[in-house]
Amino acid sequence: MPTTTAGARTLGELSRYIRSKNAGPFWVTVDIFFDDDAAYDCVATSGVIVPELIADMYGVRPDQVKIFFIPDLQVVKVSYPRKTPQGSVGDRDMHAAQQFIPLQTVEIPVR
DSSP states (O other): OOOOOTTEEEHHHHOSEEEEEESSTTEEEEEEEOSSHHHHHHHHTTSOSOHHHHHHHHTOOGGGOEEEEETTTTEEEEEEEOSSOTTSTTOSOTTOTTTTGGGGGOEEEOO
């Protein structure tokens, strides 16, 4: 279990489910699902999930990151370009199924 700062919880703790997948051969999409409005609102209004965070985590430029907050579905969707095209030499996660893992430990302040 990750250790969190006092007054914070990890994205993995706040979300119901986080998944990543290919969005074509050149992009990865991460979907973060929540069980209720309170958890979704906590993350959506925290100011933590921003292009600079994703860029730093995945080695892309912030202007390449797309983040969508979808309150009606209680989902945050993050897309960024793959470092290597799907299936090319050096691709270590062909389906991008493991790319969500670093996001689980991101700390979100809880009020």
